[in-house]
Amino acid sequence: MEENVKDTVKQILTDYLQANKHRKTPERYAILDTIYSINGHFDIEALYHIMEDKGQFRVSRATLYNTIILLIDANLVIKHQFGNSSQFERAYNNENHHHMICMQCGKVTELQNDELLKAINDSKLNKFHPYHYSLYIYGICNKCSLAKRRKNKQINYREK
Amino acid sequence: MEENVKDTVKQILTDYLQANKHRKTPERYAILDTIYSINGHFDIEALYHIMEDKGQFRVSRATLYNTIILLIDANLVIKHQFGNSSQFERAYNNENHHHMICMQCGKVTELQNDELLKAINDSKLNKFHPYHYSLYIYGICNKCSLAKRRKNKQINYREK
DNA sequence: GTCAGTGCAAACTTTTTGCAACTAC
DNA sequence: GTAGTTGCAAAAAGTTTGCACTGAC
Numbered sequence: 368m369e370e371n372v373k374d375t376v377k378q379i380l381t382d383y384l385q386a387n388k389h390r391k392t393p394e395r396y397a398i399l400d401t402i403y404s405i406n407g408h409f410d411i412e413a414l415y416h417i418m419e420d421k422g423q424f425r426v427s428r429a430t431l432y433n434t435i436i437l438l439i440d441a442n443l444v445i446k447h448q449f450g451n452s453s454q455f456e457r458a459y460n461n462e463n464h465h466h467m468i469c470m471q472c473g474k475v476t477e478l479q480n481d482e483l484l485k486a487i488n489d490s491k492l493n494k495f496h497p498y499h500y501s502l503y504i505y506g507i508c509n510k511c512s513l514a515k516r517r518k519n520k521q522i523n524y525r526e527k
Numbered sequence: 528m529e530e531n532v533k534d535t536v537k538q539i540l541t542d543y544l545q546a547n548k549h550r551k552t553p554e555r556y557a558i559l560d561t562i563y564s565i566n567g568h569f570d571i572e573a574l575y576h577i578m579e580d581k582g583q584f585r586v587s588r589a590t591l592y593n594t595i596i597l598l599i600d601a602n603l604v605i606k607h608q609f610g611n612s613s614q615f616e617r618a619y620n621n622e623n624h625h626h627m628i629c630m631q632c633g634k635v636t637e638l639q640n641d642e643l644l645k646a647i648n649d650s651k652l653n654k655f656h657p658y659h660y661s662l663y664i665y666g667i668c669n670k671c672s673l674a675k676r677r678k679n680k681q682i683n684y685r686e687k
Numbered sequence: 688g689t690c691a692g693t694g695c696a697a698a699c700t701t702t703t704t705g706c707a708a709c710t711a712c
Numbered sequence: 713g714t715a716g717t718t719g720c721a722a723a724a725a726g727t728t729t730g731c732a733c734t735g736a737c
Contacts, residue, residue, distance in 0.1 A: 388716095389716080389717090390710085390711050390712070390715095390716060390717065391711075391712095392710080392711070392716090392717065392718080394717080394718070395717095410701090411701080411702085412700095412701085426718080426719085427718065427719045427720070428701095428702085428719090428720095429702095429703085429704085429718075429719065429720075430717080430718055430719075432701095432702065432703075433717080433718085439630075448608035448609060449608060451700075451701075451726095451727085452700080452701060452702090453701085453702090465650075467652060467655050467657075469655075470658065476655065478650070478652070480646075480650050480651075482646055482649070482650075483646045483647060483650055485646075486640075486642055486643045486645075486646035486647075487643060487646075487662070487664075489642070490625075490638070490640050490643055490664075491640075492627060492638070492664065492666075494668075494669035494672075495627045495629075495636065495664070495666055495667070495668055495669065496666045496667045496668075496672055497627075497664050497665070497666035498630065498665050498666045498667070499665055499666075500662060500663060500664040500665065501662070501663045501665070502647070502660060502661070502662045502663075503660060503661045503662075503663070504647075504650075504652065504655070504657050504660040505657070505658050505659055505660065505661070506652075506655055506656045506657035506658045506659075507655070507656045507658070508654075508655055508656075509654035509655065512654075512656055548691095549691080549692090550690095550691060550692065550735090550736050550737070551736075551737095552691090552692065552693080552735085552736070554692080554693070555692095570726090571726080571727085572725095572726085586693080586694085587693065587694045587695070588694090588695095588726095588727085589693070589694065589695080589727095589728080589729085590692080590693055590694075592726095592727065592728075593692080593693085611701095611702080611725070611726075612725080612726060612727090613726085613727090
């Protein structure tokens with residue numbers, strides 16, 4: 368992630384905090400900076416440990432939860448909900464992409480498809496104001512489907 | 528939900544249980560029947576109370592969790608993950624639709640759009656085998672956007 | 688009769704909340 | 713100085729697990 372993206376989101380946060388009369392705490396900037404150092408998805412627990420380990424700055428889980436809500440409201444973070452815990456990713460300068468989720472192993476693969484984006488953008492949502500969208504395609508990834516085929520063969524063999 | 532759909536899914540379940548050497552317990556059929564009486568989404572807690580109240584048949588939460596996994600595997604139920612708890616809906620005879628989720632009030636509205644379905648179906652997923660997909664559009668519903676506008680007006684007024 | 692499946696309660700995980708201490712303003 | 717934020721620990725909410733009992737086969 369280039370530095371000027373970090374500077375830009377920092378500025379967006381500053382503007383947002385000012386506009387909403389929230390305080391500019393070092394925790395909030397540290398969390399934003401860490402998030403924009405992460406490629407792909409993360410959950411609160413992962414974020415907590417990244418900040419603790421790489422850790423110039425340690426913040427409590429409670430603050431992470433609070434701050435994430437604020438960053439989502441500022442359009443700087445997007446929330447996903449696959450798996451057990453909520454997953455997040457940065458929103459600024461992050462192209463809208465789709466997710467393929469393996470129902471077997473839980474692996475999440477990102478997918479880029481412009482026609483699909485166009486179709487979504489062209490959808491009529493009557494009076495609903497969209498901020499962002501997430502397409503989750505659930506299925507079986509190649510690796511698991513090969514493993515499954517192998518397993519089935521064994522079962523068939525055993526039954527003969 | 529018409530009776531013959533219920534009969535069909537019952538048969539699908541029977542076949543699935545047989546094929547996988549699982550037992551045909553009354554709990555499983557009662558849960559399936561209840562699910563196919565529900566229109567739209569539900570979570571485990573709601574399902575538990577529906578079965579308890581309307582309740583010919585009471586089953587434990589543990590059994591609901593177990594059985595839901597089984598029904599998902601049998602392609603009779605779909606799992607969603609918006610909100611705090613996992614949401615489910617019936618899969619058979621239920622057209623694939625999309626969801627608009629209000630980030631303010633949490634209301635979920637369903638959306639039907641054939642072009643979008645086509646675009647998703649035409650997507651190349653290289654070697655990933657899709658079972659179903661879920662498009663979640665996050666935004667602000669009309670009701671909340673009106674409320675927000677009203678609130679902003681008040682704030683502006685106060686600040687003058 | 689056997690073992691998969693069920694119910695219950697306890698455990699575990701993730702998220703929220705209450706409150707004292709701190710600090711941005 | 714004051715009130716918004718933070719950290720901590722307790723609580724709540726959702727889900728999973730261990731175990732004794734039951735009933736489908």
